[in-house]
Amino acid sequence: MAGSTHATRDALRRPGPPPGAAVTPWAGVRPWGAALAPRRAVGTWWRAAVRPWRGSGVAWLGAVAAAFTLAQLVLVRPGMGLGWDETVYVSQVSGHAPAAFFSAPRARGVPLLVAPIAAWSASTPLLRVFLAVLSGLALFLALRVWRGLFPARVLALGGALFASLWVTLFYGPQAMPNYWVAIGALICVGCFLRAGAAPGPHGRAAVGGVLAGAALMAWMRPMDAVYVVLPLLARCLWPWRRASGGYRPVFPAALLAGLVAGAAEWVVEAYLGYGGLAQRLSDASRLQGGLGGHLAVGDQLRSLGGRVLCRPCTGPMPGPAVTAWWFALPLLAVLAAVVALRARRPAPTLLPLGCAATAAVPYLFLIGYAAPRFLLPAYALLAIPVADGLARLAAAPGRTRRPVAVTLLTLGLAGHLAVQYAVLESTVHRTTAAHRDWSRTAAALRLLGVRPPCLVTGYQAPPIAFYAGCASAPAVGHDARTTASAVARAARTTPVAALAAPGGPPPAYARSWPAGHAGGLSAYLAPYAQRRR
Secondary structure, eight states: OTTSHHHHHHHHHSOSOOTTOOOOTTTTSOOGGGGGHHHHHHHHHHHHHHHHHHHHTHHHHHHHHHHHHHHIIIIIOGGGOOOHHHHHHHHTTOSSSOOOOOOTTOOTHHHHHHHHHHTTOOOHHHHHHHHHHHHHHHHHHHHHTTBTTBOHHHHHHHHHHHHTSHHHHHHTTSSOSHHHHHHHHHHHHHHHHHHHHOOSHHHHHHHHHHHHHHHHHHHHOHHHHHHHHHHHHHHHTSOOOGGGGGGTTHHHHHHHHHHHHHHHHHHHHHHHHSSSHHHHHHHHHHHTTOSSSOOOHHHHHHHTTTOSOBSSOOSOOOOHHHHHHHHHHHHHHHHHHHHHHHTTOOHHHHHHHHHHHHHHHHHHHTOSOBOGGGGHHHHHHHHHHHHHHHHHHHTOSSTTHHHHHHHHHHHHHHHHHHHHHHHHHHHHHHHHHHHHHHHHHHHHHHHTTOOSSOEEEETTHHHHHHHHTOEEOOOSSTTOOOOHHHHHHHTTTSOEEEEEOTTOOOOGGGTTSOEEEETTEEEEEOHHHHHTO
16 A cells, blocks of 8 residues: 555655656666766775774784885895705705705704795795795784784884894895794784783684794794793793683693694604704704803894804994994883883783893803894894884874974984895895805806715805705814715715815815816815716
8 A cells, every 4th residue: 555654665765756756858767877886886895895904903014014025025135045054954855955964953944934945946036035925924924913912003113123124134035944933932922912811712712823833933943932932931820810810721831832843843853863852952052152151242243234144253343323223122122111011011011022031042141153143033022012112202292292202213213224224235245145156166066077966075065065966064063974084985986076265275085186176166076076077
């Protein structure tokens, strides 16, 4: 019926002119604006999809991770070649060369990380691109774990501070473990804090993140993982809030389970190939110069100028412009702690600061040499609390104080970025030149008859052997694993080259071998190699 309730509702729902309105010739034609309805629908869908990301700050974190990946590809450059330690790790899974000697301190995390590329391709640029993209994605996921603990702008700033360090950019695309220990530390500590603050399903998921982060660290460097989680284990013994009381026993269990899962292969390998766990730990300490009371703070300062390995660490200190940020870092950490205590939210700041301190202890006070990559986990854990302190400074109240604070911070960060770029550029240039020298030496050895299957020993043998596709057998030095008599026996049936530094004496077993020149080095060739020329 026309006057019924249903008829009235139906009339309200139907588009078109009301009853009694005049009908125009265009009444049955859709207006031009209606043709844009699909586009409007797409726009509505896009806004609905993007707005949650904007509101949660995920877009900012994604921008930081994308910029980090792009900076690696542009500034470090995929054609840099593989370094000494990289050739050892990659050779474990590569078909390009026999596996190099795997010394006691090393773990199998990096070989498994690069296996998806290195197992079927010998292309170093392809491996670099793969690792750059993977490291950017890992940084995004690690920062995302901290959402809700700090504002999105603080997380983005912290990620940018960590990602803009020359050492982070330099080692992000490399087949080395330290960056990945830093990522595992961020995930582990962030999930630990989230698990304590969010009971229920979210808390259980965070506990899983604690286990995964600890496993990733132990998978890469077991001893580093132990140092990082010490404050977390200590926190488990401290009175916990009632809200998370149901998960209290799970926290130490998750940490220990992650360490066991990540280090299980390293421990099993210790018994199968190193004479037991105690022997492997002893060998690892000996190869690192003997763990003990060594003050390496000055060595770390010298390495900030771009020295990838400072052993022995001699020479002048870098200028104040290069080291200023390193001295400012502990002061900013103290500022972050003060800010957190005043805001009555100490845990999200003090726990990462504590983990950063314990992560840095062995490399500042227990070994007698330095490499800037050793402190990457400490830098990653310091970045977010320091960013929070800087954000508080920039938000200083007052019409005069705030512009002054923002201006000073902007100038300081701009100068810091300029210094980091300058150090990175010189380090990349110097490292690329060294890797090209190894490649030229390997090419010269092939012309001299040292072609696979072959053996290279002596000066800088491991990386040059990898570039040549040969096995390596260092007879002296930290990675020595063979004897002179063993090399002499192999020379009867295998092309062998014994390398010596320019002007240096040959090894005793190679004094009677014919000498040649290979890329600036002296190469002493076994008689068998001479017959293959």
